[in-house]
Amino acid sequence: MPAHESPEHAEARGSLERVSLEQVERLRGLVPKLADTPELTESLRERKKLETRKNLSWAAIGLALQRGGLEHVRTEEIAEAAGVSPRTFNNYFRSREEAIGAVAGDRARRVALAFADRPAEEPFGEALADVVVAEYTAGHEPLKAAVFQLRALMTTDCGVRPFMLNAMTKLEDELAPVIAERLGLPGDDLFPRVVAAAVNGAIRVATEYWLREDVDAPYTALLREAVLTAAGLAEQPPPLSPPGASLPENTNL
Amino acid sequence: MPAHESPEHAEARGSLERVSLEQVERLRGLVPKLADTPELTESLRERKKLETRKNLSWAAIGLALQRGGLEHVRTEEIAEAAGVSPRTFNNYFRSREEAIGAVAGDRARRVALAFADRPAEEPFGEALADVVVAEYTAGHEPLKAAVFQLRALMTTDCGVRPFMLNAMTKLEDELAPVIAERLGLPGDDLFPRVVAAAVNGAIRVATEYWLREDVDAPYTALLREAVLTAAGLAEQPPPLSPPGASLPENTNL
DNA sequence: CCGCAAATTTGCGCGGCGCGAAACCTTGCG
């Protein structure tokens, strides 16, 4: 037996139950159509690009769930399932794992947009928790098993997890400015980013908690509680403001 | 032609400034010797394994900093620099990126241990901030440039970042139980994990903020402020206890 | 001090991935 990794990594490969393709299709159907995000639906070109991008991501997800692990899926198969050439896959993503992470990034962005639309009078935590719960538990009842497997794939599979975490930080980039405005702070302040990061972490931790074998609490309740807690940060004022400077808005990663 | 020349090609990608090998060595010298963590120093075998593991990690870091990016380093070179065969590298790590992430995981663990040693009378946030600042800014003054480049490599490089984020979550696994005990909560509660995740995010966000071109605030101050803010969560009690309360003593992840 | 069993390293080889380069096709616009 080779030296290999720490104790938990060996276990972390908790094999996924298989999920039918039809369930995956229905899951995918829950994500809002591109028409719902009108901003970048300009040219036909852009739309087709987003379309194949999403096709690739969901092809990867579907195959991974079917076969009980992304490591049993080759990029060639993902490309074929998405109806493009193998080379094209790598025009969009550097790896299979990144392709799966991308859908998490999209979800994060929707959360930020939805939160921005909430009326300012609403309590901060309540509004945020509502938005998060709505996004993360969409179609939860009819497809609970599939949602469970999908979350497990994204946050437990030790190959996917790093890219999942990476994609999730997009939530912070999107959410921090919204929080800053809502709190009347400068957009480049550190404080809103700390709050956004806490919320991001809360979502993840609640999900990991839900996935544990020895716990059975409803996902909705866990998410709500965790997000409410993290959002509590926004109530207390920042300890001090750092000497910051002008902000030329963010670069992507 | 195996041409891996391109000196300014790396620069064009917004990559890292070069750092001398000697600086890397001094940086490495700052991490506590394994004797300081007496728990797993049992057999000679274990010690040698940890030794080569660290050798591999730091070889990867050194080469990446020298060449302005991990993408210009081959695994074979890392192995050679660490004095093992190429095959052995993959006995320890699945990828170069994971090798670099490992040192962050170790650091996270040291933080949790140090925090556990703080007297319970100390204010929660102060104690935690002290520990974090001490760990993350060790040798900061004489080696500021090198520390900066190292942090940039780990949190900005889009190849390394996912694995960095993944390794950093180890802080939560280690810190959550300590927090739980300090707050007198059950070890498997969700609340301490939310707090730990917030702290983890705070450290990361402060570091990213420090790395920005348009900001110059001292790293120490940014870290302290962010951690203090996140630690504020521990002051307010959890909104409610999750319904899935009764749990067997489970461990990590 | 020795030898044996277990643990670790190493050499070898294979399948697949990531990506550069250039040709090919499609879209947008005058």
Next chain:
DNA sequence: CGCAAGGTTTCGCGCCGCGCAAATTTGCGG
């Protein structure tokens, strides 16, 4: 209609991740 810009595909190469089995090192009695 035609051309420029941009996306897709084909091809090919270098390297990576890892299974396997032989070689080597370590730990432990005898």
